[in-house]
Amino acid sequence: MGFWQDFFRKNGKALGLFLLGSVACWMLLMIILPQLFMLDFSFRTNVPPPLWGTEAHGYTFEHYRYMIYGSAQSTESYNFVDLSVFGRTILTAIFVTLIDVALCYPVAYYLAHVATGGWPRLMVMALIVPFWVNELLRAFAFKIMFGSTGIINNFLVAIGILDQPFDFIRNSVALYSGLSYAYILLMIFPIYNAVESLDKNQIEAARDLGSPWWRIHWRVVIPHAKPGITSGCTMVFMLTAGALAAPQILGGPSSLWFTQIIYQAFNQAGNWARGSAYAIILLATCIIFVLCVMKIFKVKLGEIAR
Amino acid sequence: MSADVQLNDVWIRFGDFVAARDVNIHIQEGEFFSFLGPSGCGKTTLLRAVSGFLDPSEGQVLIGGKDMAGIGPNKRPTALIFQNLALFPLMTVWENIAFSLEVKGIGKEERRKKANELLELIALPDQGEKMVNELSGGQKQRVAIARALAAEPDVLLLDEPLSALDLKLRQHMRTELRAIQQRVGITFIYITHDQGEALTMSDHVAVMSQGVIQQVADGSTIYDHPETAFVASFVGENNMFSGKITEVSEEYAVVETPSGMLRARRTKGKGGSLHRGDEAFVFIRPESLKFVNGSAFDNRVNANIKQQEFEGSFWQVFFDVEGNNRTVKLSMVNDGSTLPHEVGDRVELGFSADVAIATPAGELAAE
Numbered sequence: 001m002g003f004w005q006d007f008f009r010k011n012g013k014a015l016g017l018f019l020l021g022s023v024a025c026w027m028l029l030m031i032i033l034p035q036l037f038m039l040d041f042s043f044r045t046n047v048p049p050p051l052w053g054t055e056a057h058g059y060t061f062e063h064y065r066y067m068i069y070g071s072a073q074s075t076e077s078y079n080f081v082d083l084s085v086f087g088r089t090i091l092t093a094i095f096v097t098l099i100d101v102a103l104c105y106p107v108a109y110y111l112a113h114v115a116t117g118g119w120p121r122l123m124v125m126a127l128i129v130p131f132w133v134n135e136l137l138r139a140f141a142f143k144i145m146f147g148s149t150g151i152i153n154n155f156l157v158a159i160g161i162l163d164q165p166f167d168f169i170r171n172s173v174a175l176y177s178g179l180s181y182a183y184i185l186l187m188i189f190p191i192y193n194a195v196e197s198l199d200k201n202q203i204e205a206a207r208d209l210g211s212p213w214w215r216i217h218w219r220v221v222i223p224h225a226k227p228g229i230t231s232g233c234t235m236v237f238m239l240t241a242g243a244l245a246a247p248q249i250l251g252g253p254s255s256l257w258f259t260q261i262i263y264q265a266f267n268q269a270g271n272w273a274r275g276s277a278y279a280i281i282l283l284a285t286c287i288i289f290v291l292c293v294m295k296i297f298k299v300k301l302g303e304i305a306r
Numbered sequence: 307m308s309a310d311v312q313l314n315d316v317w318i319r320f321g322d323f324v325a326a327r328d329v330n331i332h333i334q335e336g337e338f339f340s341f342l343g344p345s346g347c348g349k350t351t352l353l354r355a356v357s358g359f360l361d362p363s364e365g366q367v368l369i370g371g372k373d374m375a376g377i378g379p380n381k382r383p384t385a386l387i388f389q390n391l392a393l394f395p396l397m398t399v400w401e402n403i404a405f406s407l408e409v410k411g412i413g414k415e416e417r418r419k420k421a422n423e424l425l426e427l428i429a430l431p432d433q434g435e436k437m438v439n440e441l442s443g444g445q446k447q448r449v450a451i452a453r454a455l456a457a458e459p460d461v462l463l464l465d466e467p468l469s470a471l472d473l474k475l476r477q478h479m480r481t482e483l484r485a486i487q488q489r490v491g492i493t494f495i496y497i498t499h500d501q502g503e504a505l506t507m508s509d510h511v512a513v514m515s516q517g518v519i520q521q522v523a524d525g526s527t528i529y530d531h532p533e534t535a536f537v538a539s540f541v542g543e544n545n546m547f548s549g550k551i552t553e554v555s556e557e558y559a560v561v562e563t564p565s566g567m568l569r570a571r572r573t574k575g576k577g578g579s580l581h582r583g584d585e586a587f588v589f590i591r592p593e594s595l596k597f598v599n600g601s602a603f604d605n606r607v608n609a610n611i612k613q614q615e616f617e618g619s620f621w622q623v624f625f626d627v628e629g630n631n632r633t634v635k636l637s638m639v640n641d642g643s644t645l646p647h648e649v650g651d652r653v654e655l656g657f658s659a660d661v662a663i664a665t666p667a668g669e670l671a672a673e
Contacts, residue, residue: 201392208357208379208386209406209457219405223396 035283042277063277082261082278089258090285093241096179100236101229103180104187109221111188112196113203131185139178139249146174146250170252178250183239187232194228195221227303234290241286258282308492309370309383309460310335311356316365318351318517325351326362327517333495333510338487340496340504343514344540344672349497350465352514356495357386357463370460385454386463390470391446393438399449400425400434406457424452427486444475451486461493468503480507501541505529513537515669531663533573538589538663540671545595545634547588547607548667554580559664561586564629565607570662585667592622592637594661597646603656609634611651621645625655 008016042063047056067086070079111120130138145151146168153165168174198221206216222229247257262282265275294301311333318326325348333339341349354360355367358379367374369383379386385406394402401408403424404417412420418434425431428448438446447467454462464483468476484507487494498504504511505525513520513528513536521533532538539546549563559572559580568588572580580586598606609625612633618640625634636655647653 199390199392201388201390202394204359204379205386205388205392206394206405208359208384209453210380210409211405212380212409215409219397219408220394 038276039280041273042280044273046271046273063274064281066274067278067281085256085261086258086281086285088255089241089282090289092176092179093237096176096240097233097237099176099180100184100187101191101233104184104191104232105222105225105229108188108191108195108225109217111192113198113200127185127188135182135245136249138182139246142174142178142181142246143169143249146177169250170254172252172255175247175250175252175255178246179240179243182243182246183236186235186239190228190231190235191225192228194225194231198224226297227299230294230297230299230303233293237290238286241282307383307458307460308336311339311461311493311495312366312368312371313352313356314366314368316352316355316362316367318348318355318360319363324517326355329365329519331512331519331522333493336491336493337509338484338494338496338507340498340508340511341514342498342501342504342511342541345499347514348517349514353386353463353465353495353497356461357384358382383460384463385457385459385461387450387454387465387467389466391450391467393446393450393453395438397438398434399430399436399438399441402438402449403434403452403456405453420456421452424456427455427489428452443471444479447471447479448482451483455486455490459492461495462487464494464496466497466499468498469500476503483507505541513540515540515671531573532589532665535587535589535665535668535670538587538665543592543635544589545592546632546670547590547630549586549588551580551582551584551586551664554582558659559586561588561664563588565627566605566629568605568607568662568664569659570605570664571660573663573665580664580666586664587667588662588664590657590662592635595634595636595655595657597636598654598656599646601656604659605662606654606656607634609653609655611647611649611653614645614649616640623647625653627655 010016011019043059043061044057045060045062047054051057066079067082068079070076070082107123111123115123133141147153148165148167150168152168153162156162157165202220202224203216206220207213211219242259243257244259244263247255247260251257251260258278259282262275262278265271265278269275311331313329313331316326316329317324327348329352341352343349351360355362356369356374358374358377358381361375374382394405397405400418400421403421404412407417407420421434422431425434428451430445430448430452433441433445438449441449450467468479468483471479480503483494483496487507496504496507505528508525510522510524511528512522515536521528521537523531528537528541532541538544547561547563547565547568549561549568551559552562552567553560554572557571558569560567560569570588570590596603607627607630609627611623612626613624615622615624620637621640623636623638623645625636627634634655
């Protein structure tokens with residue numbers, strides 16, 4: 001009980017109650033209740049709202065079953081459409097996460113240990129300011145840039161690399177770029193924090209002992225930054241897999257994102273139950289995947305939170 | 307293998323700040339060489355120039371006769387021991403020691419064997435599997451030495467590696483470092499602001515101040531024959547009188563001070579230019595200062611005893627001397643007899659010209 005006594009003595013009764021109450025409200029109303037509600041919904045038959053709570057609104061596995069086998073009338077043995085979209089979403093999210101690590105690690109290292117004077121601050125500003133722009137607008141900006149008469153195609157055609165404009169959108173280049181950029185800050189800053197706390201002398205010591213630059217990174221810097229890298233990967237992967245705006249705007253006509261299927265289930269098909277089931281599947285998969293990755297790379301949850 | 311190190315006309319500038327000014331030093335192969343100076347005097351900068359982390363603005367660094375310009379720290383035959391040791395905390399002790407072998411692409415078994423040999427050398431056998439942070443300060447120290455030695459450098463560079471240890475351990479590590487140096491026989495270049503370390507371990511010491519090498523000599527020469535006012539005031543304790551030169555000969559100078567005419571050996575070499583009429587300092591060590599008891603002395607000054615302190619094997623007596631606003635100190639061996647005087651007594655102090663040093667007036671060490 002020592003913790004609570006300390007807590008109330010330090011903050012006073014009124015402030016202590018407020019802090020506890022607001023955190024509890026936040027957790028309960030914003031996180032736990034909606035998720036429980038979704039979980040409950042995903043196991044119920046899909047009936048219109050007037051029938052909610054009646055006998056017709058009973059429990060069933062049909063939505064989870066649907067995700068795997070499709071509708072009972074379907075001639076296919078599996079629900080190939082949804083499963084392939086799901087698989088592609090997860091794989092793309094992994095790919096985007098890896099791109100972000102490859103992009104952000106050098107930038108973070110440069111910011112933390114190479115740049116001097118006012119440069120780091122200027123670079124951080126340059127990284128942050130574009131994110132003042134709304135996510136949708138950024139996605140549209142990418143769409144314009146990558147369009148058939150966009151600046152990139154115009155430039156490549158003008159200097160003669162391309163004969164005719166390349167369809168970046170149909171070939172998912174625009175989507176990958178947009179997704180990679182969307183959450184890049186969430187990758188850079190955790191890695192930056194981790195790399196920055198590394199004693200410069202360790203880098204110099206490794207160099208002095210004859211190490212080439214890549215081995216310094218492999219043996220000294222990356223092991224030190226591992227919690228930060230994992231933390232960034234977790235966030236980027238989760239958010240990318242759950243992204244909606246960028247796939248909606250930048251995705252080609254044939255490339256559906258799993259969140260779009262969930263969106264359709266809720267908003268177009270009016271099937272809240274199936275939407276909930278799919279959302280739960282996505283959430284559970286992401287959590288399991290992240291836990292597995294942490295296990296493989298031997299990073300503890302506590303280290304990530306640092 | 308061992309190699310000599312030459313610094314030829316080395317200047318190191320950072321913008322307008324001059325960290326090293328026209329440094330010329332030849333460090334012999336296989337010797338224990340120290341740079342001694344107060345913090346900020348440029349000694350670490352010089353060490354970084356030898357290890358390759360920075361290039362001199364002007365001049366040359368030669369190791370084993372080879373010009374090191376444009377050769378990075380990973381390609382130089384030097385190994386550096388950092389002030390904070392910079393051991394790799396995510397590797398085990400033996401992986402730390404064997405890191406330079408790993409870099410060379412040597413197989414794991416052989417690395418392990420070599421690491422064990424070095425652990426033997428630093429008297430830490432069977433500690434290879436531990437993580438660095440499980441070791442004590444002194445043990446980490448020795449692991450850092452082993453890690454540097456594993457690279458088989460021709461020159462080992464040490465940047466105040468003992469400063470984080472407590473006094474007892476520091477004194478122990480001095481002896482050990484010296485022993486290791488003699489065993490492996492390579493050149494050691496040691497950076498310190500602790501004169502005790504420099505004087506006890508080194509074959510030669512370079513005293514440095516504000517980027518300038520003041521004197522290079524062995525320890526006893528530095529102590530007994532300082533060449534500049536800075537060396538005289540920085541190394542050991544010294545009483546100082548300032549005045550004007552009235553007479554100079556080959557060996558001696560006479561300085562007229564407010565406390566009286568003082569005759570002293572004159573500095574040569576770097577501090578050599580002493581001329582009639584120049585401002586000059588006379589330095590006399592506390593242990594060379596005596597009470598005048600009828601015996602003849604070249605120099606005498608009048609003083610009042612201000613304070614007497616008992617330090618076990620020594621008595622320290624402090625005086626106000628006529629014409630000198632600095633407190634003058636005399637130390638005498640405690641041979642069991644009682645002190646000849648009491649606080650407040652007016653006494654006469656004497657010293658012979660041969661134990662005193664006259665230098666041109668110049669920069670003094672901060673007290």
